[in-house]
Amino acid sequence: MTPAAVAGAIQERGLARRMIASRQALLLVLILLWCLVIAINEPRFLSVQNFINIGDQAAILAIPAAVMTLIIICAGIDLSVGSVLALGGFITASSLVAGLPTLAAVLLGIAAGIGIGLLNGAGIAYLGIPALIMTLAMLYAVRGGVLFLAKGETIASDFPAAFRYLGTGDLLGIPVPVFIAIGVFLACGLVLRSTRFGRYVIAIGTNEDVSRRAGINVRRVKLTLYAASGAAAALAGIVLASKLNAATTNAGYGSELDVIAAVIIGGTSLFGGRGTLVGTALGVVFLALVRNGLNLLGVSPFLQIFTVGALLFVSALADVLYSRAGRQ
Amino acid sequence: MPRENAPLVEACGIGRTFKGVTALADVSFVLDRGEVLALVGSNGAGKSTLIKVLSGVHPPSDGELLINGVPVRLRDPAEARQLGIETLYQDLSLIDTLDAAGNIFLGREPRTRQSLNRLLDTRAMIRDARELLTALNPSVPLDRPVSVMSGGQRQAVSLARAVHFGAQVVILDEPTAALGVAETALTLAAIRQFRSQGRSVILVSHDLVDVFAVADRILVLRAGRVVGSRLTHETTSEEIVQMITLGEVSPSRVVEVTQSGEGRR
Numbered sequence: 001m002t003p004a005a006v007a008g009a010i011q012e013r014g015l016a017r018r019m020i021a022s023r024q025a026l027l028l029v030l031i032l033l034w035c036l037v038i039a040i041n042e043p044r045f046l047s048v049q050n051f052i053n054i055g056d057q058a059a060i061l062a063i064p065a066a067v068m069t070l071i072i073i074c075a076g077i078d079l080s081v082g083s084v085l086a087l088g089g090f091i092t093a094s095s096l097v098a099g100l101p102t103l104a105a106v107l108l109g110i111a112a113g114i115g116i117g118l119l120n121g122a123g124i125a126y127l128g129i130p131a132l133i134m135t136l137a138m139l140y141a142v143r144g145g146v147l148f149l150a151k152g153e154t155i156a157s158d159f160p161a162a163f164r165y166l167g168t169g170d171l172l173g174i175p176v177p178v179f180i181a182i183g184v185f186l187a188c189g190l191v192l193r194s195t196r197f198g199r200y201v202i203a204i205g206t207n208e209d210v211s212r213r214a215g216i217n218v219r220r221v222k223l224t225l226y227a228a229s230g231a232a233a234a235l236a237g238i239v240l241a242s243k244l245n246a247a248t249t250n251a252g253y254g255s256e257l258d259v260i261a262a263v264i265i266g267g268t269s270l271f272g273g274r275g276t277l278v279g280t281a282l283g284v285v286f287l288a289l290v291r292n293g294l295n296l297l298g299v300s301p302f303l304q305i306f307t308v309g310a311l312l313f314v315s316a317l318a319d320v321l322y323s324r325a326g327r328q
Numbered sequence: 329m330p331r332e333n334a335p336l337v338e339a340c341g342i343g344r345t346f347k348g349v350t351a352l353a354d355v356s357f358v359l360d361r362g363e364v365l366a367l368v369g370s371n372g373a374g375k376s377t378l379i380k381v382l383s384g385v386h387p388p389s390d391g392e393l394l395i396n397g398v399p400v401r402l403r404d405p406a407e408a409r410q411l412g413i414e415t416l417y418q419d420l421s422l423i424d425t426l427d428a429a430g431n432i433f434l435g436r437e438p439r440t441r442q443s444l445n446r447l448l449d450t451r452a453m454i455r456d457a458r459e460l461l462t463a464l465n466p467s468v469p470l471d472r473p474v475s476v477m478s479g480g481q482r483q484a485v486s487l488a489r490a491v492h493f494g495a496q497v498v499i500l501d502e503p504t505a506a507l508g509v510a511e512t513a514l515t516l517a518a519i520r521q522f523r524s525q526g527r528s529v530i531l532v533s534h535d536l537v538d539v540f541a542v543a544d545r546i547l548v549l550r551a552g553r554v555v556g557s558r559l560t561h562e563t564t565s566e567e568i569v570q571m572i573t574l575g576e577v578s579p580s581r582v583v584e585v586t587q588s589g590e591g592r593r
Contacts, residue, residue, distance in 0.1 A: 194447045194448050194450075195446055195447060195448060196437050196446075196448065199426070199430060199434070199437060199448070202423070202425055202426060203425075203426060203430075203434060205425075206423045206424055206425045207424070210421060210422065211423065211434075213405055213421065214421075214423075214434040215406060215409070215436075216434070216435050273423075273424070273425040274425055
């Protein structure tokens with residue numbers, strides 16, 4: 001069957017169409033099924049400690065994934081988040097080593113991320129460089145910069161307790177990084193649903209020409225988005241450095257792909273204009289559960305990578321079919 | 329200073345060339361408040377170029393445009409919109425993934441005046457959208473993206489947007505070309521409604537039945553020039569067809585051409 005025929009078949013069957021239309025519900029069902037399968041085979045899966053671990057691991061990816069959702073809804077992409085994550089950790093850790101107070105060091109790390117994000121945004125919105133290329137250039141440049149400045153070495157020290165709390169502390173038994181991630185998600189969700197900026201993100205991602213004609217400052221929206229993405233990536237790097245008690249030059253290496261995979265698995269459309277933060281949250285959790293479950297079952301890490309690929313393919317296919325069905 | 333009793337729009341000798349090719353030459357016309365002016369002509373007669381001049385997409389190469397008697401230079405669509413000229417292109421002005429309210433208010437969304445006064449006032453948006461749309465096309469769903477709407481419903485959303493922006497001149501480019509009978513009737517009713525509100529409408533259409541149904545005056549273009557202008561109740565579609573195809577004709581030739589025209593059919 002050709003893709004068009006498949007889309008036609010989906011169009012005819014109301015149930016299938018509704019299932020694809022509510023991809024979040026589908027994803028939730030998949031997550032529960034997955035938990036059931038793992039729990040039956042491995043009782044340790046259901047322990048509180050295991051769930052805390054999953055949340056702790058998911059949080060680092062979740063922080064940049066929230067902003068990435070807005071960027072992909074706006075028909076953009078940010079490949080530089082993995083490198084900016086390392087930059088944020090490096091700047092904050094070296095500031096702490098230099099004797100800066102925790103708050104100043106954290107703000108400096110985030111400012112560095114915003115700086116890179118502004119460069120990305122300026123290149124994309126004002127110079128007209130495609131987002132894929134601009135942020136790919138930044139992926140290399142920033143990673144190279146961090147390696148050069150750190151001379152390839154890890155920054156480890158006796159970091160202050162306030163800083164350590166960001167990555168290792170807990171509230172009511174729940175790790176602080178989980179709260180940070182939830183905060184970032186709530187903020188992004190509020191922006192997307194309830195502000196003019198959020199409307200403009202959707203409008204630009206759907207049709208940039210119409211948006212411009214409606215008087216929307218398209219460039220400023222894009223610039224702001226990439227700056228926010230830089231800030232979120234740097235924040236994730238700071239939390240990771242706090243957790244590891246060290247800033248490594250290879251921190252977040254390749255994580256941009258995990259972040260994008262989580263957003264797409266969460267049902268945000270690659271074509272722009274459609275997506276939800278609830279979906280991305282489910283996508284992040286699902287990826288973490290898959291990794292955790294396969295680990296517990298003793299499946300080879302190589303097959304885990306394969307599984308992420310398969311999930312991503314299915315999500316992208318669903319997106320294509322849904323877009324076709326929606327157009328007919 | 330705006331002149332008293334000046335017409336809403338006055339075009340004086342408007343010309344437009346593209347790389348030496350003349351698309352419009354010496355086009356003059358007047359549009360009064362509350363008037364529906366139809367712009368007719370065959371393909372390539374210059375209708376599209378003229379509405380693009382009026383909506384600020386193509387600044388004119390020659391001539392002068394006056395709004396309320398004041399000469400204006402429209403350099404981009406935003407300037408035209410600020411002067412109250414809103415242009416609706418066929419299906420080119422909506423964001424598919426947003427709902428009716430989202431499209432009507434796009435770029436000027438109302439916001440709440442509470443502590444966090446940067447949040448969208450969605451309640452006001454829905455309420456005002458319902459009010460605007462009830463008058464234009466009550467069948468428009470308020471909770472669905474415009475991508476699932478019919479051509480007529482989408483057009484009602486575009487028209488509501490123009491009304492909300494306080495447009496004084498609404499330019500409609502082939503508004504009924506893709507519509508069914510019932511939806512065409514709604515669009516024509518909307519045009520009459522605009523006229524009764526004191527708004528002016530420039531209607532570009534190939535459909536002379538629609539033109540005669542709503543227009544007060546018909547301006548005929550041919551090869552980039554104005555062939556003539558007729559009050560709708562003082563002309564016939566035969567005369568307009570001749571003006572479109574042959575240019576201004578004398579009464580004696582009218583008979584001749586009508587006969588030969590009928591002979592060919």
